[in-house]
Amino acid sequence: MLNETYKLKESIDVFVSETESPDKVLIIFHKMTTRDRIEIIAGKGVAEFLALLDGKTTTVDILSKLGNFDNDSAASLIEFLSSQRLIVNFTERPPENQRYKRQIAYFDDLILDRPGHSTQEQLKSKHVTIFGCGAVGGSIAEILGRAGVGEFLLIDYKRVAEGNLVCDTYSTRKDIGNYKTDVLAAFLNTIDSNINISTINEQLLPHTDLSSWIPKNTSLVINTCDEPYIGHTSLKIGRHLHQQEIPFYVAGGFDAHLMSSGELIFPPFTPCIDCAQKTFSVALENWKPTYSSIEDSDENISFETTNNYIAGGSGGFVALSAFSANLASLRILEFISGDSSINFNTVRYEYLINSGFTTEFEMQKQENCCVCNDKI
Ligand SMILES: [Zn+2]
Incomplete structure (x- = not known):
């Protein structure tokens, strides 16, 4: 232990x-x-010792610099600091990764x-794999790419139009007319040229053979494809993935649910895609309007009014979509980083911008x- 090198964690202030x-x-x-x-009361030598833990100098060398500090005390101090996850052993650690060092410190703690x-x-x-490279899909791709995900398959058949510049944060005027997948891929490679990206510029249709699209070694598929409806595309993709035992994330941020999280679908840890959809259809049973006809148009019609409308908090489209993308990315990163303490409760959150709940x-x-x- 005393011949090894240690360093205070990046995330610790002393x-x-x-x-x-x-x-x-x-x-x-x-x-x-x-x-x-964490608070300790210690001799002044301990504070000096901590200041000299630079990840390069061995503990023995630090002790000889400090003088009156015995080996047993140093060993028990190192043991205490390690057990409290305040220091990391740098002896066998690869050279510090300048790009990710703050994130690595975060992973170290959590x-x-x-x-x-x-x-x-x-x-x-x-x-x-990401279905849909719109406002939510594009922002999720950016967050995962910056976080260090090494490989993407991007699927979208649309090209960038002027209206997309409002919310697709990866696109600019010069991209108008190009495939969204290609523009997003180029953008991700400006963040990190080592990210491997492949693209499919085709529309997902009921008869699409997903086994020819989604590689078997896929770690996670994310669906942000809301045309014709996210429920339909998710059922098709989710059922295929279940056969392949590939985890699935259905993103939020579509239709009326502009500021909602999505949900992870990975049976048996979570409900399957059919059960998730069923939960929605039961919950939303009375949400969609039904049509009725007025038989006698000459009659005086009286209206009973109920007013649930709460105005306020327009937000801006890009902020709404980015909110959903961020919520999704937090959950996705928790899952793909292999955190064994993950809670598989499948809860969908939605922020109601007008009421603030x-x-x-x-x-x-x-x-x-x-x-x-x-x-x-
Ligand atoms: Zn089920």
Whole structure:
């Protein structure tokens, strides 16, 4: 242990202050990622020792610089700091990754399955397919690309039009007329030229053979394709993915639900796609208007009015879509980073911009579903 090198985590702030005792100081470790705070009272030598932990100098060398600091105390101090996840062992760590070092520190604090740099490597190995490169799909791709996902398949048949510049954050005027997939791919490669990207510029149709589109080694498929309706495209994609045992994320941010999260579909951990859709159709039973005819138009018609309309908070289209994309990306990154503490509760959140409330809505496994009741 004493021949190894250690460094304080990037995400730790250390504050040292005097105490009533002239030989002792109060040391406060503040974890920026989790807001945890750890306080110790120790000799002044400990504060000096912490300042010298640079990830390059061995503990033995630091001790010889400090002089009166015995080996046993140093070993128990290192043990304490490691157990509290305040320092990392740099001896066998790869050279610091300048691009991702802040994110790696974050992974170090929040994903306890492995060192942060290994989680970062894990993201690089992921292959993500995205249906729909509009405002939500494009922003999710950007967030995942910046986070370090290494491979994408982008699917969209549309070309960039002027109206897309309002909300597709990856496109600019010079892109008008080009395929959205190509524009988004080029944009992702300006973020990181090592991202591998393939594209399909075809429309998803009822008879589309998805096995020829989606590679078997896909880590996750994300659906943001809301034409003709996200429920229909999700059923087709979700049923295919279930056969292949590929996880699925159905994004929000469409139709009237402009500021909603989506949901992860990965049976048996979550309800299957049919159950998720069924939950929606039951919940939204009275949502869509029904048509009725007025038989006698000469009669005086009286209206009973109910007014549920709450005005306010227009938001701006790009902000609404980006909100949904961000919520989706948080959940997607939690899943593909392999965090074993993940909670598979399938809750959809929606922020109601006019009233300022967030609603939540849980997908349920249906009693008679053979998929959801088979494997458990
Ligand atoms: Zn089911």
